[in-house]
Amino acid sequence: MAIPLNYSIRSVRARWTSSVVAVLGVAGTVGVFIAMLSLAKGFKATLVSSGSPSNALVTRAGSTAEMESAVPLEQERVLENEPGVARDGDGPLASPEVVVVVNFPLRATGTDANVQVRGVSPRVLAVRPSAKIIEGRFFQPGLDELVVGRNASHSYAGLGLGDVVHFGGGSWTVVGIFDTGGTAFDSEVWCDAKVLNQVFKRPDNIFQSVTLHLTSPEALTAFKDSMTADPRLTLQVDREVDYYERESQALTTLITILGSLVAFIMGIGAVFGALNTMYSAVSERSREIATLRALGFGAGSVVVAFIFESLFIALVGGILGCLAVLPLNGLTTGAMNFQTFSHLAFAFRVTPILLLVGITFALTMGFVGGVPPAIRAARRPIAAALREL
Numbered sequence: 001m002a003i004p005l006n007y008s009i010r011s012v013r014a015r016w017t018s019s020v021v022a023v024l025g026v027a028g029t030v031g032v033f034i035a036m037l038s039l040a041k042g043f044k045a046t047l048v049s050s051g052s053p054s055n056a057l058v059t060r061a062g063s064t065a066e067m068e069s070a071v072p073l074e075q076e077r078v079l080e081n082e083p084g085v086a087r088d089g090d091g092p093l094a095s096p097e098v099v100v101v102v103n104f105p106l107r108a109t110g111t112d113a114n115v116q117v118r119g120v121s122p123r124v125l126a127v128r129p130s131a132k133i134i135e136g137r138f139f140q141p142g143l144d145e146l147v148v149g150r151n152a153s154h155s156y157a158g159l160g161l162g163d164v165v166h167f168g169g170g171s172w173t174v175v176g177i178f179d180t181g182g183t184a185f186d187s188e189v190w191c192d193a194k195v196l197n198q199v200f201k202r203p204d205n206i207f208q209s210v211t212l213h214l215t216s217p218e219a220l221t222a223f224k225d226s227m228t229a230d231p232r233l234t235l236q237v238d239r240e241v242d243y244y245e246r247e248s249q250a251l252t253t254l255i256t257i258l259g260s261l262v263a264f265i266m267g268i269g270a271v272f273g274a275l276n277t278m279y280s281a282v283s284e285r286s287r288e289i290a291t292l293r294a295l296g297f298g299a300g301s302v303v304v305a306f307i308f309e310s311l312f313i314a315l316v317g318g319i320l321g322c323l324a325v326l327p328l329n330g331l332t333t334g335a336m337n338f339q340t341f342s343h344l345a346f347a348f349r350v351t352p353i354l355l356l357v358g359i360t361f362a363l364t365m366g367f368v369g370g371v372p373p374a375i376r377a378a379r380r381p382i383a384a385a386l387r388e389l
Helices: 005-014 016-048 073-080 150-155 193-199 219-229 240-284 286-294 299-328 352-379 382-387
Strands: 055-060 094-105 112-120 132-136 145-149 164-167 170-179 189-192 209-213 235-239 332-337 342-347
Touching (some): 016 299, 016 332, 016 342, 016 352, 055 219, 055 240, 073 209, 094 164, 094 193, 112 193, 145 150, 150 170, 189 193, 219 235, 235 240, 240 352
Parallel strands (some): 112 189, 145 170
Antiparallel strands (some): 055 235, 094 112, 094 209, 145 189, 164 170, 332 342
């Protein structure tokens, strides 16, 4: 017959000091594990949300990022007339773009950080309708004017509305603040692509990428087929959301590996804590165990009771670890994007799936730390233990 489960719970309460140590060890491990995973998830979500399934991003064939690409003006004009490209009364919805990295001081520390300055077409707001001017106005084509992403304006000194900044040998005036709903573009600074090329003494007829708004997400196939078949074009195309998902992989993978490694090392310590707690319980309760066996409870029941006790301790620790990281959800931080070598602001994302992973991790530690003591408890000789009474 089975030992009542409340017996194990009462045992935890009776030895609350050693149980608290084990609970805190599990909670700390789970908290660090979820925090690192939520950091990676937040970074990836910020980059992926930058892309639109209705946009195509065109770069030079063989390039892995915009920074490595070059798209001549004559090829950009061909792209504008490919099938599937959306148009309005002013023409095709296309934004040829260039990218440079400029140092700006962080407000929090005063140290310089790389900011991605993107030269865009005056039509960029139609190409990326998620971008909205929330303060000031959009830049005027042909002028040294900037519009700054919401996160960049908050994170860097000198990028507030009306500020004048100097880079590339030019003086630029911040005339507007834009918001793209928490995407990577919120960490960028935008200006006229032609002006940016002139200031940095780049060829006027060379861009690094072209973003085109399509008539529908399904139009990408026709656009890609036509572009590939055109001998004038030496370019490659990605759905914009796929491009930014690929951009997120390097840092996301690194954070996940480092987080898992740290959690694994801490988990070993938590498992040893659980082992110590449960072995102490076996030693202190040898007479109780013998009495239960004498009353007819089998060895299997003893094993189940001790494993349940270890799982209960781990569950409490896992729940505490999850509760400890909940305040991180939505907290903004920043990291270097390895693909662009620029600073990217993003928020921790603590999701229900991550919390479930944390609880599962806690129960795994509890199970690993509970099985050996449980087996030892079941194997203790009944007669020898009873003689200790």
